[in-house]
Amino acid sequence: AQSVTQPDARVTVSEGASLQLRCKYSSSVTPYLFWYVQYPRQGLQLLLKYYSGDPVVQGVNGFEAEFSKSNSSFHLRKASVHWSDSAVYFCAVTSGGSNAKLTFGKGTKLSVKS
Amino acid sequence: GGIITQTPKFLIGQEGQKLTLKCQQNFNHDTMYWYRQDSGKGLRLIYYSITENDLQKGDLSEGYDASREKKSSFSLTVTSAQKNEMAVFLCASSRDSGNTLYFGEGSRLIVV
Numbered sequence: 577a578q579s580v581t582q583p584d585a586r587v588t589v590s591e592g593a594s595l596q597l598r599c600k601y602s603s604s605v606t607p608y609l610f611w612y613v614q615y616p617r618q619g620l621q622l623l624l625k626y627y628s629g630d631p632v633v634q635g636v637n638g639f640e641a642e643f644s645k646s647n648s649s650f651h652l653r654k655a656s657v658h659w660s661d662s663a664v665y666f667c668a669v670t671s672g673g674s675n676a677k678l679t680f681g682k683g684t685k686l687s688v689k690s
Numbered sequence: 691g692g693i694i695t696q697t698p699k700f701l702i703g704q705e706g707q708k709l710t711l712k713c714q715q716n717f718n719h720d721t722m723y724w725y726r727q728d729s730g731k732g733l734r735l736i737y738y739s740i741t742e743n744d745l746q747k748g749d750l751s752e753g754y755d756a757s758r759e760k761k762s763s764f765s766l767t768v769t770s771a772q773k774n775e776m777a778v779f780l781c782a783s784s785r786d787s788g789n790t791l792y793f794g795e796g797s798r799l800i801v802v
Binding site: 585610612615617618619620621622668672677678680681682683 | 694725730731732733734735736738748775780782790791792793794796
């Protein structure tokens with residue numbers, strides 16, 4: 577079984593500040609990990625994904641995430657947020673394979689104050 | 691590029707009514723999904739399909755039916771709509787089940 581925990585339901589930061597959104601996963605095998613973003617009244621869009629290799633992965637719009645096997649974490653970071661980053665961010669995990677399901681966390685709502 | 695089209699954007703029905711949501715994709719993806727999104731609960735998988743005419747139950751399949759008659763389309767039926775089922779339903783597709791998902795904009799179900 578696999579699961580994802582996003583411990584912060586809401587995060588508020590000031591424009592220009594740095595950001596970290598936390599994600600902890602549980603998986604019986606080496607996971608594939610994803611961060612998706614959902615802007616108001618839209619579907620989800622992929623920010624970045626980790627399959628293997630370098631534990632720090634770069635995504636769109638200056639986002640990056642770091643995979644830690646020892647901590648079972650995949651935290652999302654951005655050095656300087658913009659008001660347009662306000663959205664809901666979802667972490668997701670799958671075991672891969674031909675019939676694997678993607679399990680999502682409950683999401684973290686990010687509000688950026690200008 | 692491609693697109694996922696969900697219809698209708700808003701579906702209003704009465705309690706006990708059978709209601710159907712439709713999803714079309716032009717990515718030529720094999721795998722399609724239906725998720726339910728409730729505020730504060732994230733996304734929960736209802737049904738998915740790894741190929742035409744295949745159906746796999748997700749974690750929330752009770753009270754729902756699905757149909758994948760063509761590779762490009764995947765429909766979801768609420769068999770007897772209840773007021774506690776009001777939510778946003780998201781359709782997605784991927785090349786295979788371990789890969790990136792592409793989402794539609796969602797369909798909101800309203801039960802009166």
